Amino acid sequence: MISRTALPLRHLTGTAKPGPPHEAPKPPASPSGPSWPVWLIPIATILALGLLIGLTSSGAKSTSYPYSVFLTKVEARQVKAVTIDSGGAITGTLANGSAFTSQIPTALGAGSLEQELRADGVQITGTQASSGGGTAAVWLVFLLPFALMVGLFLWLGRAARRAGGTGLSTVGRSRAKIIEAERPETGFADVAGYEGVKREVSEIVDFLRRPERYAAAGAQGPRGVIMVGPPGTGKTLIARAVAGEADVPFLSVTGSGFVEMFVGVGASRVRDLFNEARKRAPSIIFIDEIDAVGGRRGSGGRLGGNDEREQTLNQLLAEMDGFDQSSGIVVLAATNRPDALDPALLRAGRFDREVVVPLPNQAERAAIIAVHAKGKRIAPDVDLGVVARGTPGFSGADLATLINEAAINAVRDNRAIIERDDLDAARDRVLLGRRETSNALLPEERRSVAVHESGHALVAALCEHADPVAKVTILPSGMALGATEQLPEAERHLYSEAYLGDLLAVRLGGRAAELVVFGEGSSGAANDLAGATQIAVRMVREFGLSPELGPVGYGSQSMEFLGAQDDGPLSRPYSEATQRAVDEEVARLLRRAEQRALELLREHRAALDILADLLLARETLDGSVVREVLAEEPQPRDVSSPLIA
Structure with a gap:
């Protein structure tokens, strides 16, 4: 029974649909040597194997006899001729013409054997032992597979280079996607909302279009701009819009594309990227997820400077210092982890400006929804402004998913028009997860969930500063067995102590309803308790809303808008006694809200x-029903309810 009360700001931001895709021009074929026929490699392999088998096999089939068997055949006058080399190896021919081999034991010598062979009339031939042929065969056995592998590897490399791939000579080449001047058609008009961000980056466009204005005034344009924001903020779209407005080439690459297993490849690719940008100047270099290559040097327990990432970062720093600002090259970068970047990368003269791309406000969400709703049939009674008001903390990616899920829901009902109920169901899907139709609850569990959600809704309706109730449901979705949704009337930027107190009371309203009706709580309030505790901790530690601690704030070191969690106990900037006071104040706030x-x-x-x-009867109620129930409520009756202290 997880309850959705006030919707917190979530870490995402809007994007607009980019311009229509275009087929990139094919790069010119690189010159290469004469191409080898494809069938040449298997034929050469078969011939080499045949040669190897021929060399390692004997010319005539012969039988190998032990030395004792050889002596027996000599005594039986079955041996016609023998050839004995200096190593004691015997090859010969029997009387019937068959060949044989044998070996004289080194310790016995061949003195008595010679006399016996002469006595039996065997023709004897002596020869010098030579291992040249055997040695050549052995070397061929070992070297031929290696030679075949090298030949195949070189052939594949040549084929990859002819096809425009990455052979050995192209390992250090940059993998930037180059979009020529006429290609980027995305402009600021395609970016819904974000007027402040567009004004911030418009100076880049002006500098690339008219650099002489800056030169006349002795001013220098921005060398680098880094965009910071949560995932899905639309940073890449904004960078493409800058390139489209400036009408200059746009070189896009990700931070992970620099670093691979080969040492020095990252630095080589950085050099190649800036060389390509100089050839096309004025131009824009866009490095997405720069934290993959621009992390703090020496972090993670590494010693020394031989790490591949550090070499790549050092080369990037050198390149950003090395190019002339009058050449018209601007480096744009995007990251959602600015705290992990190396300070040398963020200093003035490299990335001169930091542009924060925040979550969209209500007006921007309405504009983003209108962009994603293009091409879809929306019912006339659907107010996109209401949809924007009901999606605080949503990003452009979330809003795109919302519209798409609404369209899918309409298709399930065999409709082509998106209605208001489709958007409500899609919002529940994004916030809570898939509707669990097969998760049937026991009758007593359904009653408990109904009481729990009724408690949330009533407390929210009765508290003066709480957000209005939009919907209450006991249909399971995702990990939630029920939900109470509230829609803020306006976009909040500051939260008063009265609002936070009402927020705590609403969070604990479900548990309080269980105590009033059943006399005991349940495990369904686990998520409510965790959320309320987190709010109370921030009220005490960060907002100074505790009379016990006074106006003291211990702010978190993490980036809240990026979704980072609070620091652990080892990084607390206060003593254990202060922590004990914080725990007592948090418990006091929660008990007061529950009471x-x-x-x-x-x-x-x-x-x-x-x-x-x-x-229980309808399973889902609108917020207006909650207000009607309170307006038509009969006189209070004297009902004593047990309470667990």
Whole structure:
């Protein structure tokens, strides 16, 4: 029974659909030597194997006899002729013409054997032992497979280079995607919202278009601009829009494309990337996910400077210092981990500006939704402004998924028009997950979920500063058995103490309803308790809203907008005594919020029962139903409910 109360800001931002794709021009074929026929390699392999077998096999079939058997055949006058070399090896011919071989034991010598052979009339021939042929065969056995592998490797490399691939000579080449001046058709008009960000980067466009204006005033244009924002913010789209507005070549590469297993490849690719940019100047270099190559040097326990990533970063720093600003080269970079970047990369003269691409506000979300809704049939009664108001913390990627899920939901119902219910179902899918139709609850569990969600909804409706209730449901979705959704009336940037107090009461309203109705809590409030505790901790540690600690704030070192978690206990900048005081204040805030929720629900017990029964009957209720139940609530009745302290 996970409850969705006030929707926190989530770490994503809007993007707009890029311009229509175009087929990139084919690069000119690189000159190469005469091409080898494809059938030449297997034929050469077969011939070489045949030669190897012929050399290692004997010319005539012969039988090898032990020395004792050889002596027996000599005594039986079956041996016609023998040839004995200086090493004691015997080759000969029997009386019937068959060949044989044998070996004289070195310790016995051949003195007595010679006399016996003469006595039996055997023709004897002596020869010098020679291992030249055998040695050549052995060397051929070992070297031929290696030679075949080298030949095949070289042939594949030549074929890859002819096909425009990455042979050995192209390992150090940059893998940047080069889009010529006439190709980028994405402009600022294609980026929905983000007017502040577009104004920030418009100076880059002006510098690339009219550099003489800056030269006349003695001003220098930006050398590098780094865009910082959560994943899916649209940083790549904004970079393409800059290139499209400036009408200059756009060289795009990812940070991971520099570093591979070969040492020195990353530095070589950085040099090649900037050389390509100089050839096409004025131009824009865009490095996406620069934290993959621009991380802090010496981090992670590494010693020395031989790490491939550090060499690549050093080369990148040298290249950014080395090119002339008047050449019209601007380096754009994007990352969602600015805290992991090396300080030398962010200093003035390299990346002169840092542009934060934030989450879209309500007006920007409406513009982004309108972009993604193009080409889709939307029902006339659908208000995109209401959809934007109900999606705080959504990014452009989330909003694109929202519209797509709504269209899929319409197709499931055999419709081609997207209705309001489709958008509501799609929002639940994005926030909560897939609807679990097969996860049937027991009757007592459905009753408990209904009471729990009714408690959230009633407390939210009764608290003055809480966001209005939009929908209450007991249909399981994802990890949630039920949900209470609230829509803020306006985009909030500051949160007052009264608002945070109401937020804690709403979070604990589900558990309070279980205590009022059943007299005991359940495991369904686990997510509510975790969320409420996190809010209370920030109220005490960061916002200074605790009279016990006073106006003291211990802010987190993590980047909250990137979704980073709070620092661990080892990095706490305060003592154990202060931590004990923080824990006591957090517990006090939570107990006070729970007590307030209990008092509100006891006072409106009749409305709680009516709302729970309606949820059991309808499974999903609109926020207006909650307000109607409170308006038509009968007089409070004296009902004593047990409470677990």
